Structure formats: C-alpha cells, structure tokens
Amino acid sequence: MSHLSRHADAIRAELSKVIVGQRDLAELLLTALLADGHVLLEGVPGVAKTLTAKLLARTLSVPFSRLQFTPDLMPSDVLGTAIFRPQKGEFEFRPGPIFASVVLIDEINRAPAKTQSALFEVMEERQVTQDGTRYPVPTPFVVLATQNPIEQEGTYRLPEAQLDRFLFKLHVGYPTVEEEIAILEGHHAGFGGAPLEAVQAVVSAEDLRQLREQVQCQHVEPKLLEYIARLVGQTRAHQGLYLGASPRASLALLNGAKALAALRGRDFVTPEDIQYLAPVVLRHRIQLTPEREMEGSTPDDVVKQILQQIEVPR
DSSP: HHHHHHHHHHHHHHTTTTOOHHHHHHHHHHHHHHHEEEEEEEOOTSSHHHHHHHHHTTEEOOOEEEOOOOTOOHHHHEEEEEEETTTTEEEEEEEEOOOEEEEETTTGGGHHHHHHHHHHHHHHEEEEEETTTEEEOOOOOOOEEOOOEEEESTTEEEHHHHHHTTEEEEEOOOOOOHHHHHHHHHTTTTTTTOOOGGGGOEEEEHHHHHHHHHHHBOOOOHHHHHHHHHHHHHHHOOEEEEEEOOOOHHHHHHHHHHHHHTTTSSBBBOOOHHHHHHHHHHHTTTTOHHHHHHTTOOOOHHHHHHHSOOOOOO
C-alpha cells in the first residue's frame, strides 16, 4: 500500500499548506476520490467548503471547472448546446462546463428542478445525451457540490434521486479556537492573499486510475458484506424512517470502506471502516418520519441507533 499512501500523503501535504485542521474532511474527500464518488459539502458560509474543493482539484493534474448555480441557470448552461455551423450546414455540439474531470458546483440547491435534473444522467452514467447522441465526460469524473443548510430564500430542495447519486454528504463545521487562532495568525502574516498558487498538482489522471484499481482489489470478508446489507436493510424497516436507503447505498458503503481501508494502510476492510462511513453514506439517503423530526432527531441519530442494533461481525 506504500504507493497509495505516498500519493495520499502528498495530497494531504498540499492541502495543509492552506487549510488549517479539517483532517477528517480531507480524509473523507480522499476516500470519495479513490472510491470514484461524488461529494456534497454542507456548511454555513465562511468555513472553506469551496476553498477546500478548489484546493483538492488543484492537487490533481486534470481539467477543472466551476459552476455557480443560480435560479436562472438553464440545463444548456451546464451540459452544453448545439451550435449551427453555416459552413458545414449542420449543428455542432459545444460541450458545457460539466465536461471536466473535477467539477465544483457552488450552492447546488439554488438551481431549479429543470437544471438539477440535467445532472442525473451525467453523475450516474458519466455521459451527456444530446439530440440522441451520447457524449462521454472525461475520466476521472468527480462532482464536488456545496450548499448552505441554513439559508432558505432562493433555494430549492434537491430531489431524492439526485441526493442518492452523491457518495458522501459531509458536514463542514466551525474550526476550534486553536485552529481559528492559527487561521488568523497565517492571514496576519500575509499567507491569506493567494492560497491557490501555493498548491501544486501531485497526482495525474493515470496515477488516480491505478490507485482506484488498487482499491478495488481490497479484501472484504463475506460476513462484512452481510453486515453492510443488514445495516442498509434496517433503514427500510426502522419505525423512525419514512424513506430507507437503496442498494446504491450498500454499494457506496462497500466502495467507501475499501478506499478508507487503503488510505489507512490496510489491504482489507474492517467493521470499523463501515461504522465510520455509515453516517456520511446514509444521512442524505434516508428521511425521518414527521414524528421523529418534531422530537428533534436527526438522520445521524437514527444511523447511530441502527449501528447499535446490528451485531458486529468478528
């Protein structure tokens, strides 16, 4: 696993040049990258959601694009459009900003349903269909999306089908007092001016492809596959849930656990890997009943309860 660890450490080192703390966030983002999954970052403004996503993209030597979602954004602004060429007498497809390897979507919940639905096909099938022709997006392809959980005006609830296409939903919290002091000291010393320029690309597209192949070869005991199936299956039978998780959640938990184990220097998955990832995989795929919401429960509370109910394989 030394080859994978060396690249992961290089990415962490580049991120730490600018980002203070947030070690768990960096680990989960790397896990999603190795598991070939999209990530939804949720947090209040000013906690470096967008900056972290941009810095992660800069550590990869792949095409990058950024989309600012707004209520007037149209699907063609994302996917691309057909342009008529008089010289040829035919229409030519001009790819939109979604045709990049790392796509950062800022405030994804600000676009209306018509634009949100344009992401369904490309996030799942890695292609765009325009006028009956399929156009594949580059490989690798990762969507990093941000949203503010507090603001309601001018926002739209993301469809469940779209949420299900995100491998992880990560909560980006406030820094500790010590971390905030370090942020202030760095900014006061003049390091806050151009943080992006300090980060260099350390992993190529070919490197990432090889690392993902290595992750897929991780050993997983049959009893752990059963453990994942029981965990996800319990969300469909839980009395506090109106909507349970689909088999896509089971696959996300398996792929994520393989990548996390590799990041932690192991060639096999443990129950602890699955337990650690269960909240970030399931929290956006389940819905509480109105009664549980009124009691003040959160999806994470229910996931924690399910983890306590299911026997851990040894």
